Amino acid sequence: MAAPISESLISLLRCYCKSFRCYPIRTHCRRYCTNSLSKTGREQPRARDPLPIFLKDEVQRLLYRINSFDISKICAPQKVPSRKPHYELLTDTQLQKKQEEAVERAQTRLQMPPVMRVREEVNPVLSQDPELAGLMDAKLVCVDITYGISDRKRHVVVRDLDGTLRHGTGEERDRINQIYNPKPGRQMFTPRIFEPENLEAVLDKGWYAYVLDWACLQFEPDQPEYIRVTQRTYEHVGENKKFDDLRSTRHFGPMAFYFAWHKSLEPLLMDMVQRDLLSDGSDLVHLFTIIHPDSETCQRIRGVDDDLQTIKIFCETETSHSYKGQLQLTIQAYEDAQNLHVDAA
Amino acid sequence: MPSLPTKSTRLMVRLARYGCTNRPFYHIVVIPNRSPRNGRIIEQLGTYDPMPNMNNERLLSINFERLRKRIADGVFMSKPVEQLVGLAGFYPIHPMSYIKAERQRNKLDTKQKKDETAEES
Numbered sequence: 001m002a003a004p005i006s007e008s009l010i011s012l013l014r015c016y017c018k019s020f021r022c023y024p025i026r027t028h029c030r031r032y033c034t035n036s037l038s039k040t041g042r043e044q045p046r047a048r049d050p051l052p053i054f055l056k057d058e059v060q061r062l063l064y065r066i067n068s069f070d071i072s073k074i075c076a077p078q079k080v081p082s083r084k085p086h087y088e089l090l091t092d093t094q095l096q097k098k099q100e101e102a103v104e105r106a107q108t109r110l111q112m113p114p115v116m117r118v119r120e121e122v123n124p125v126l127s128q129d130p131e132l133a134g135l136m137d138a139k140l141v142c143v144d145i146t147y148g149i150s151d152r153k154r155h156v157v158v159r160d161l162d163g164t165l166r167h168g169t170g171e172e173r174d175r176i177n178q179i180y181n182p183k184p185g186r187q188m189f190t191p192r193i194f195e196p197e198n199l200e201a202v203l204d205k206g207w208y209a210y211v212l213d214w215a216c217l218q219f220e221p222d223q224p225e226y227i228r229v230t231q232r233t234y235e236h237v238g239e240n241k242k243f244d245d246l247r248s249t250r251h252f253g254p255m256a257f258y259f260a261w262h263k264s265l266e267p268l269l270m271d272m273v274q275r276d277l278l279s280d281g282s283d284l285v286h287l288f289t290i291i292h293p294d295s296e297t298c299q300r301i302r303g304v305d306d307d308l309q310t311i312k313i314f315c316e317t318e319t320s321h322s323y324k325g326q327l328q329l330t331i332q333a334y335e336d337a338q339n340l341h342v343d344a345a
Numbered sequence: 346m347p348s349l350p351t352k353s354t355r356l357m358v359r360l361a362r363y364g365c366t367n368r369p370f371y372h373i374v375v376i377p378n379r380s381p382r383n384g385r386i387i388e389q390l391g392t393y394d395p396m397p398n399m400n401n402e403r404l405l406s407i408n409f410e411r412l413r414k415r416i417a418d419g420v421f422m423s424k425p426v427e428q429l430v431g432l433a434g435f436y437p438i439h440p441m442s443y444i445k446a447e448r449q450r451n452k453l454d455t456k457q458k459k460d461e462t463a464e465e466s
Contacts, residue, residue: 158402
């Protein structure tokens with residue numbers, strides 16, 4: 001249809017998405033591999049790995065639920081090459097089927113990029129051969145281009161100038177993979193937009209989804225640059241309270257997860273209370289308790305059903321001193337507004 | 346009547362030069378022994394770029410799955426390919442690699458000594 005989507009259609013789709021919210025939405029999305037990544041953790045004093053927690057079904061369900069499903073935003077007009085309009089004559093059932101397909105397509109657009117920690121740099125030396133020193137004036141990089149190997153499992157070995165044979169570093173692997181197995185849209189050299197000073201300029205303009213989409217395309221989720229860029233973007237969003245810009249995009253879940261992980265949920269929680277999204281707020285608190293199971297909130301929240309009560313408990317136990325007053329005021333304002341509403345009725 | 350030399354038809358893995366003037370680029374190919382250098386190939390196994398790139402690396406790519414299969418079928422390798430595959434850690438290091446390395450080191454040593462004596466005098 002060339003005409004803009006009518007109001008009735010949008011409301012119909014909203015009904016759909018409400019019904020979808022009852023079921024695990026992940027069934028519509030490509031599943032990320034969980035085996036090879038989360039189970040290779042070596043017992044070393046590294047930062048805690050967020051990936052196994054992020055991939056828990058419970059966490060995924062919460063994250064999809066707090067991300068609103070605004071189809072007019074997900075399927076907003078995009079710049080595409082011009083083409084002729086396509087008309088179809090459909091019966092009611094066919095139309096309904098088409099609409100369901102459209103909703104499923106929109107769901108796939110909300111698939112969240114995984115939250116991972118920075119990859120480990122282990123470069124075991126395969127062999128040392130000092131007899132070979134002086135043979136070459138440049139390193140020799142050998143890639144296994146066997147068909148059907150994933151980029152993560154591909155062997156990349158390097159013969160150094162002193163005759164050492166070792167596995168390629170992460171940076172080398174990224175470069176070589178992009179040469180021999182290029183990803184469409186990914187650039188050979190890191191775009192200058194991701195340099196810290198340029199990134200600040202773009203973030204100040206408020207192009208959050210643009211930066212995050214591009215970072216998803218350009219980097220692997222455990223690449224140090226990806227983690228730096230996304231975390232800086234989330235922080236910028238938090239500082240400027242522009243959470244609504246990321247709603248109905250695939251980045252809202254990872255952002256909420258980031259704030260919960262680093263115990264700085266308060267701005268996001270205040271935003272949710274102000275927008276009358278109490279169920280989302282309590283979901284967020286539940287997410288916090290899953291990530292930090294030994295926190296005080298976790299014990300006190302057990303058996304509490306009411307959304308507002310949950311948020312209040314979080315406010316009492318976890319909120320830092322600087323935010324406590326603000327969050328309490330926000331909750332107070334919300335309650336006053338509710339009471340006014342009841343009185344007027 | 347003199348007998349004709351036997352023309353063996355065994356298969357080789359060897360380098361076929363592509364690229365252009367002053368810019369060599371090689372395909373690693375499976376090809377009958379007696380075919381011309383860039384003749385009709387049976388299979389391409391990989392590539393080799395002998396010119397160092399901006400990170401001072403020479404890039405060698407090989408489909409090791411197919412190479413294993415070809416080796417199992419009894420293919421022969423040319424010396425440059427054997428040396429490359431040795432440096433990549435797939436084969437033992439070719440003896441010629443060690444000899445070349447030693448010659449290169451000796452060359453550098455004599456050059457250094459010459460420079461030193463030139464400076465002293």
